Amino acid sequence: MAKHTKAYIALVFICIVWGTTYLFIRLGVEHYPAFLFAGVRQVISALIIMALGLAMAKKVDLSWASIKHQALVGFLLITVGNGLVTWAEKYVPSGVAALICSLMPIITVMINLASAKGERPNPSILLGTLVGFSGVALIFRDNIADLANTQYLLGMLGLLCATSSWSLGSVINKRHQFPTNPVFNSGLQLMFGGIFLLIASPAFDSYENVFTWHAGAFWSLLYLIIFGSVAAYTAYMYALKELPVGLVATYAYVNPLVAVILGYLILDEQLTWYTALSFAAIMTGVYMVNRGYIRKHLAARREKERAKEVLPTPVTTGSK
Template sequence: MGNRNYLPALVFISLCIIWGSTWIFIKLGLQDAPPFLSAGMRFVVATLILFPLLKWRDLKIPREWKVLSIMLYTGIFAISVSYGLVYWSEQFIPAGLTAVLFSTMPFFVIILSHFMLSDDPLTINKIAGSVLGFSGVIVIFIDSLKIENPMAVWGTVGVVFASFCSAVSDVIIKKHSRSLHPIVLTTVQMFCGAVILFLLGVLFEDFQDFRITWRSVGSIVYLAVMGTSIAFIGFYWLIRQIRVSTASLLVFVIPIVALFLDWLIFGEVLNFRVWIGSFMVLGGIGIAVS
């Protein structure tokens, strides 16, 4: 029983590592593939992985419209809109700025949770912890906050709206979590993402811009398996175990993990601000959950 108490923390840390690595793979993939086709292929592959998993686990997609509609709506918000905007926006703004802007998500979550969830009220600790954590992310990426490309303004708006859509989806899922199996929910959501994003790619992008290289294929496979299938099942399980406002705090840690992976894999230098900002993020999480 004691080991099970540590399982949510273990899943939280694992998700930080997995999703921290996805920013690198998204950037790699966009070098050889347009955003909507790249994102669409990611979720197509994830769907092809998840449907056999449903069959193997003998899980059924519910036919009741009330339950199915929640899965479809959150799939559109969390996957089609949110990921579509992040992929599109990363063409115009640096990855660091994307990380900072997406880190607004916990603020949306704690506000929405206060009004939509009876057991997750707004508290001083949550506000203070979120502000400190967000400030830490800004300290780390302060050099990336310049906007030079005229389209970067729209990229900035796109990421903030993507953050809001993810927050809405997470709070709705928490509200109905007992009736949503994580694997079934993930499968339906990935199917939504696959259909809508791939359709956007077909309508607005050129297949000739999709080059089959080790970067594009490797990016899609890694993001589909680790960053989508495994990570989302883990996250939706986590939401059932802890408050969604607590689970959302992993967004602060993800960019830090991305930086440390850059250092580990590519030898990028970690300056003093990274260490200061990282301690601020960890301190913010500690305050928010206390």
């Protein structure tokens, strides 16, 4: 097989599978409590990924510093991020959920800029942020009648909170990495996040009909564990290893499109011109912010290189 062909196949797999997870989450929470459903999914996925990590490399970092870090990231990414998305899909269409979650790259860049000293957004980042959030405004405009429904409104706010938490967790995880066995560490994050979800479940979930068998919900859970978590994560790590990060990041543009189309075809979710305009605005915003952020870093790198060039060469006077 030609060089990188497998990596491109892995990228296509990620684009499609992670786009379908919104549909299968929706199918699952129609019958089972959201936090319980998400918690079971993440704990089982964590066990599989941790086992894979141990099979790949026996050495693991179980220091207190590493445990605290994985627990914090797991809470932000999985408990709040994935948990609130799963809960929100009980009240918000899966396509809408995917569109709002696609703001994650924009929010991540804004967190990076806000937390770094002396950092200022350039015009491309500012304009991209404005365009991206205008897409969210279009979603609200298209569903303005639904905002009178408290559960729908809370679901939309929950999605924004989940996306912000996922972005914050991603920034923290990137800045404070523990290099020993990253696959096992990711499984540990899923484990902590899943356990926190199971702890939160009795406070937020209704257990009515929880023991009723629903084949569709069961197969959705199985799909999310095998494909949505374990297989897609493995493919993502492989694609990151073999392909440029910027190319792999294009999955963020495809996922919401897949989710919107599947929601329309399978769940009969509403698809209007506002939906199309919202998708176009958010994707344009994400592209502009990413482009602006890349340009900003390239400019900063050139500035450092120029500074090194003008520094005087130290004069040596021999050994003392």
